[in-house]
Amino acid sequence: MAEVVLKEVVKHYGAHIAVNHVSLTVGDGEFVALVGPSGCGKTTTLNLVAGLIPMSGGEIHIADRLVNDLDPKDRDIAMVFQNYALYPNKSVYKNLAFPLQMRKLAKPDIDAKVKEAARVLDITHLLERRPRELSGGQQQRVALGRALVRDPAVFLMDEPLSNLDAKLRVQMRSELKRFHQDLHTTVIYVTHDQLEAVTMADKMAVMSGGFLQQYDAPDMVFAKPVNTFVAGFIGSPAMSLVPVQVVRKGDAVWLRSVDGWEFELSAENGHKALSATSDKVVLGARHSTLRIHKSAEPGTVPGRVYIVEPTGDVTFAQVKLGASIIIVSLDPHFPIAPDEPVFVEFNQNKLHLFDGETQMALAAA
Ligand SMILES: Nc1ncnc2c1ncn2[C@@H]1O[C@H](COP(=O)(O)OP(=O)(O)OP(=O)(O)O)[C@@H](O)[C@H]1O
Ligand SMILES: [Mg+2]
Structure with missing residues (x-):
């Protein structure tokens, strides 16, 4: 578990400023949803926290460590993307075990972690199947499980439910919320589905044009939008x-x-x-x-x-x-x-x- 602090974080692509002096503190164990229209800088912000792209300016701290110059693998994070490519020829068990084998964990430790993740995500009965024998929601849970077994300080998720049909999304939304309630891990969750943000998150960070517009509890963002952008973006209609x-x-x-x-x-x-x-x-x-x-x-x-x-x-x-x-x-x-x-x-x-x-x-x- 860990706090994530962004200080004046900037990302330029040539003359274009994708993330513009964003400052934000995600408390230990908090679930923060990053929302905003397409192109506002959500994925870029998440990738900066993950260390997948270099920053143009500012500081990022994870668990009291300045991580600006740390590789993604050293940041103690796990990412779940929209496209959660599982290894098609490996069983669910092996998909979950693989990241741990790469880290050279002992076999009994791997087995214990895989079984615990499977229990939390309710996929124990699927461990011997291959990804193609699973529904979309089950595959999504396996992808989450693969992040979960690594027991990271912070989960970073970029629209992890956007590939699912409407019914599965709602179901997975509840399961993700439950998962967070049980584990109290710090989560930064990118979505442009407001309902996902409002229903799951402790706080919402609303972005537009690379700027952080408002950062507050969902009910506060709804009741007291700071400007016309947030007012016109949050709420449906x-x-x-x-x-x-x-x-x-x-x-x-x-x-x-x-x-x-x-x-x-x-x-x-x-x-x-x-x-x-x-x-x-x-x-x-x-x-x-x-x-x-x-x-x-x-x-x-x-x-x-x-x-x-x-x-x-x-x-x-x-x-x-x-x-x-x-x-x-x-x-x-x-x-x-x-x-x-x-x-x-x-x-x-x-x-x-x-x-x-x-x-x-x-x-x-
Ligand atoms: N590698 C890149 N090179 C140049 N510009 C980029 C690059 N990646 C992103 N951008 C630009 O930066 C801005 C922010 O992109 P980003 O992917 O963070 O948006 P987003 O909020 O995640 O949008 P979406 O909801 O569509 O996923 C966009 O204007 C995008 O075109
Ligand atoms: Mg994106």
């Missing part, structure tokens, strides 16, 4: 974001859209809005915090239903407020049709305000 103008009317503070609709802010939100660097702010609202009315109530803004998307448990309606589209979740029985005029109510306690210039969340004074 993501938070609706609408650029608006802050307008003072006597003591009151209103938000006004270029499309003409406006509504008054609560005192607290008014303070937040006035702390912006200009009169431009971005209004953010999650689908579950919006309400649809069929007639104009005080505080509502007029819109028109654009698309209705039933998903079974919940129906999502995309509503056009002028040029902007916001997403509202509804009871599946709520009567609503495309092109219908509706009135949208923002929950003042749940709305988010971001600075229109810096895109950073505005906090209460």
Whole structure:
């Protein structure tokens, strides 16, 4: 078990900066999910921790050791990749035993470690089979087992479930979580599946364009996104974001859209809005915090239903407020049709305000 510390880590590819001054501490035994859109630098960050590619700058410490100049094999890590090539002609047992044989462990020690890993991963009954005689999920567990037998200080996993079908993914997700609960090993887990991150991780590191945008517990990232990028990335469907103008009317503070609709802010939100660097702010609202009315109530803004998307448990309606589209979740029985005029109510306690210039969340004074 070990803490992993990244300090101002940088990776250039020519003029392109794939990882830009990322600082991050993964606590001993913590499960951290690295998330972000394609190309944001997740795999590069993981490869830097593993030592598979040279760094352009910064420091990486694993278990209180500066590992910048250490080979991957000396870093006490095990990696599990998306493509978990198993040895096709070796049995599961031999696949698991191989890394230990390479390290010249005694036969009884190897046997004990293989059996323990097989027990944890529930593949004891598969030890004599070959990889092609296994399902995708079973193969994935063998790949994990191969990392597990090495008993590393840190597990690094790069989208290890992305090859699996939807049902297996969910199953393996639970098993990975269980595995972490049992072993308390430090894990850095790259995924672009938010649900995987939210359900498994103690903390989420959200990256974009090589920068670390936010690093916090999943519920905090969800409840208090630090900027419009995180707000628009986390959550499914993501938070609706609408650029608006802050307008003072006597003591009151209103938000006004270029499309003409406006509504008054609560005192607290008014303070937040006035702390912006200009009169431009971005209004953010999650689908579950919006309400649809069929007639104009005080505080509502007029819109028109654009698309209705039933998903079974919940129906999502995309509503056009002028040029902007916001997403509202509804009871599946709520009567609503495309092109219908509706009135949208923002929950003042749940709305988010971001600075229109810096895109950073505005906090209460
Ligand atoms: N060997 C390389 N040479 C040049 N550029 C690279 C190299 N490897 C990665 N990059 C670039 O660095 C950036 C980050 O890549 P990286 O693979 O870390 O993204 P990622 O977040 O893992 O994306 P994905 O979700 O698609 O796997 C991308 O713009 C990519 O094109
Ligand atoms: Mg990647």
